[in-house]
Amino acid sequence: EDKVVQSPLSLVVHEGDTVTLNCSYEVTNFRSLLWYKQEKKAPTFLFMLTSSGIEKKSGRLSSILDKKELFSILNITATQTGDSAVYLCAVEANLLPPVLEGAQKLVFGQGTRLTINP
Amino acid sequence: DAEITQSPRHKITETGRQVTLACHQTWNHNNMFWYRQDLGHGLRLIHYSYGVQDTNKGEVSDGYSVSRSNTEDLPLTLESAASSQTSVYFCASSDDRTSGSYEQYFGPGTRLTVT
Numbered sequence: 405e406d407k408v409v410q411s412p413l414s415l416v417v418h419e420g421d422t423v424t425l426n427c428s429y430e431v432t433n434f435r436s437l438l439w440y441k442q443e444k445k446a447p448t449f450l451f452m453l454t455s456s457g458i459e460k461k462s463g464r465l466s467s468i469l470d471k472k473e474l475f476s477i478l479n480i481t482a483t484q485t486g487d488s489a490v491y492l493c494a495v496e497a498n499l500l501p502p503v504l505e506g507a508q509k510l511v512f513g514q515g516t517r518l519t520i521n522p
Numbered sequence: 523d524a525e526i527t528q529s530p531r532h533k534i535t536e537t538g539r540q541v542t543l544a545c546h547q548t549w550n551h552n553n554m555f556w557y558r559q560d561l562g563h564g565l566r567l568i569h570y571s572y573g574v575q576d577t578n579k580g581e582v583s584d585g586y587s588v589s590r591s592n593t594e595d596l597p598l599t600l601e602s603a604a605s606s607q608t609s610v611y612f613c614a615s616s617d618d619r620t621s622g623s624y625e626q627y628f629g630p631g632t633r634l635t636v637t
Contacts, residue, residue: 408564410564413562436624438624438625438626445630445631446612446628446629446630446631447565447612447628448628449625449626449627452624452625492564492565494565496624507553507572507618507619508553508616508619508624508626509555509567509570510555510567510626511567512557512564512565512566513564514562514563514564515564
């Protein structure tokens with residue numbers, strides 16, 4: 405059974421701190437790993453990673469994937485109160501038996517609730 | 523602008539009633555998904571569809587059904603609502619992976635309470 409585990413489940417830090425969120429996975433036929441940010445409503449996309457060791461960056465957020473050790477981290481530097489959210493990790497695996505080429509299915513972790521205090 | 527909408531946004535119903543949650547997307551995406559989100563469980567897949575007339579069960583499909591009669595809509599039906607189905611429900615859609623797009627776009631969610 406495909407599984408995605410995030411840690412910690414909850415994290416409280418002060419504004420300006422740097423945080424690292426973890427995501428480990430066990431899936432057959434890994435295809436990609438995605439990070440989403442969820443504030444009070446729908447999750448919004450942050451990053452998609454497919455290759456090991458290549459860092460993706462967007463402003464103060466960055467993420468990297470290790471396909472040998474089966475994990476990814478999401479770093480946020482110089483945190484701000486607006487970074488407070490639930491961060492979701494999701495893994496996409498190749499679908500078996502072969503289905504439509506355009507098909508996709510994600511398995512989500514439980515999420516990490518990040519709270520940034522002023 | 524293209525979007526994905528859900529209705530109703532909030533619903534209170536009684537145990538045993540049939541409830542249908544609507545999901546409508548205007549991106550012309552083939553892939554559509556229904557998730558439920560509960561504390562401590564993240565997003566769990568209920569049902570999904572890869573095109574018109576295609577539906578598949580996800581990991582928590584018991585008590586739910588979907589139908590896909592056109593590209594834009596994937597309504598989720600709770601046949602006989604149970605208190606265990608109190609949750610926040612998210613609909614999502616994504617383009618064919620062959621297009622190079624991987625992101626799933628989420629609707630605003632429906633908060634369902636079963637009393």
